[in-house]
Amino acid sequence: MVSKKLNGFFEKFLQTDSLFANKKVLQSVYVPNEMEHRDEQINQIANILAPALKVDKPSNLFIYGKTGTGKTASVRYTTEQIHKVAKENNIPVNVIYINCKLKKIADTEYRLIAEIARALGKEIPPTGLPTDEVYNIFFKALDFKEQILILILDEIDQLIKRTGDEVIYNLTRINSELKNSQISIIGISNDLMFSNYIDPRVKSSLSEEEIIFPPYNALQIQDILRKRASLAFKKDAVDEGVIPKCAAFAAREHGDARRALELLRVAGELAERSESKIVQIKHIDEAEEKIEKDRIIDVVHTQPKQFQLVLYSIFLIRNDEQNKKKQIFTGDLYDIYKDLCPKAGLRPITQRRLSDIVAELDMLGLITAKVISKGRFGRTREINLGIPSHLLNKVETLLAKELEFNDKKN
Template identity: 50%
Template sequence: MTQNIVQQKISMVFKSAIDKKSIFKNKRVLDISYIPDNILHRDSELYEISKILSVSLKNERPSNVFVYGPTGTGKTLVVDYVCNELLSVARENKLSVHYVYVNAKLKRIADTEYRLVSHIANELGEHIPFTGLPTDVVYSRFLNKVESLNGVLIIVIDEIDYLVNKIGDRFLYTLTRINQDLYNTKVSIIGISNNLNFTEYLDARVRSSLSEEEVVFSPYNAIQLRDILEDRSKKAFYEGVVENSVINKCAAIAAQENGDARKALDLLRVSAEIAERNNEYKVKEYHVDLAQKKIDYDRFIEVVKTLAQHQKLTLFAVLDLLLSKDVGFKVHTGDVYDKYVSLCNRIKKTPITQRRISDIINELDILGIINAKIKNLGRYGRTREVSLANSKDVYEKIYNLLKNDLYL
């Protein structure tokens, strides 16, 4: 039987898909959610937290711990690791030690105090519906469940600053005082935060009880990041696929940007994805440059998408004024405002005041979306000189995105 040309081509496509070499031995190893076998360069933090929690094996209440440090410094990884180790030792010795992990960034878990408490109760096996009961009923069912554990309960609240921003610090007050209402169980809280300043906003009593102990995670340096990446890439890639210089480069870039291991891993993963997509079987330094651009670009677009409507209108006004001009061209707040008002008229939206638009321009500057330098005009007051902060092709994409989004 003779195949026609199209059929021959199709069978070639499938055959070459099978023959195509993959550069990944196990891509999952580079996922953010992957838990590595080795935790490198965190011995003292692992040790410190283990020591604090170890008293639970003697049925004593561990001190509450406040863990903080910038993103990607291994806080979640280390705390989760220590708690799981503790649980397995407790199990071996038939001791009643329990651990609940809450990620406060996950919306449905922690957008109200009710949801938070019912989530923790559910994790402990006490099924409380996610809505509908009076809060005091939820609390008392939660309390009864905790009491029935008859041992030590460790509650980890990750990204705790988000939670406090959203629902205030009353829940923390309640949780850190819960031991007063308990006889058989002791509760200890571990709060994890990327934001160092957030405790300033806490009630003084809450702050001092949350920070009975503090463990600080510092940024990784380039050498530490290189070790972390090397360890991971041995499992993720076939041998010889990733050059040492690539790992060094990812480590160096991430070390410069806040010593973030997540960023380093992202860079390596995206570099390899770009190489693979281009049918290249070696990851090279220029792939890292491309990856860096892609990651920055994606983040930029993401930030723009989450802006409020008047922020978007203001940004659109700026782009409308600047995109047709040479790079480095600047406009003043007044020009932006006039353009903004005309855009509002076009879509029949009531404009807000120039003062507010000036604030928005400042916000866009803080977000790194545009540059806005204050300029003194002597007795004519002050204005901002607005210019572009990124390359034009990025702004052109944003311009079109906003145009659709705002029906302009």
């Protein structure tokens, strides 16, 4: 019975034609064939990197700019072109792109180097090897023939904030030891104040060249959206005013084009699902809500169990004590958390660690935790939930489910 129903569903799905002509164009990893409004920056990058084609080491390059200003796309675009030309002419140029923000992939020195080595085709276990050894493997994989490696480290500020600047120092230093090859590093950072964190020596070697990406203004975002929309959607599938509205949303967020594109894509998906013939303005509003929801749900969902439990404890306190208008402090949180541990079948963690977890949840934006001094009564963090109120219930049930599941198992 069920299958019959499903058959119908899929058939219907096949018959309703999609609003999209090519959805890939709107995905965040897509690198367009032409970058709008970034000619100047791309030229600069190209000039800096061009020596690679003569097998000279290009200067290291540092790129600043807020999220969604086309940093990553410009760099990828330029390096792809170089790679292509290099391939056609048999010039040994290799490009590796690594996003340092991704947890469990490149957020420590070991993992970063391991990831680079993997990109060079080496198998590196997730743990167990000495870090020197990993450097060695990487070194050998690189130096066995003459080549130029262009290493793109996206969101490098995240990495350095977590692990210090030693990695970068090592990477820049390795050049003098390489006999055949040379590495040139492109660092990309969202944080304009980032240079304060790093050692001046590292800084000077890393940013031999610097490029700053200004935010797009609303008109530029509209251009970009139009261009992409014309590729992504079928003709006349987008209602008047949808694109300006998308652009306006994004311009409000300091000109974040990535956000605008995501908004447009999700709006398209929603329109399709509601069997609308065109993407309308109302879909944009829905999309904005959905994106926010998905993001939070996803972040919460992918947290380790202990983090989830800590978060859940915060929920409980909020529900319980709201009448008393009490603030949430670390000590209270720890008590609740400890009580909850056996229920979830987890071994309680120390208060020291909880402090770190709270700090990390703060970084993720799920809560806000401010260190305050209560004078005579000590010093603590004042914790508040940072989740929009219309999502609180959803997240809470999600947490309850995740933790309850664990309960059954034990």
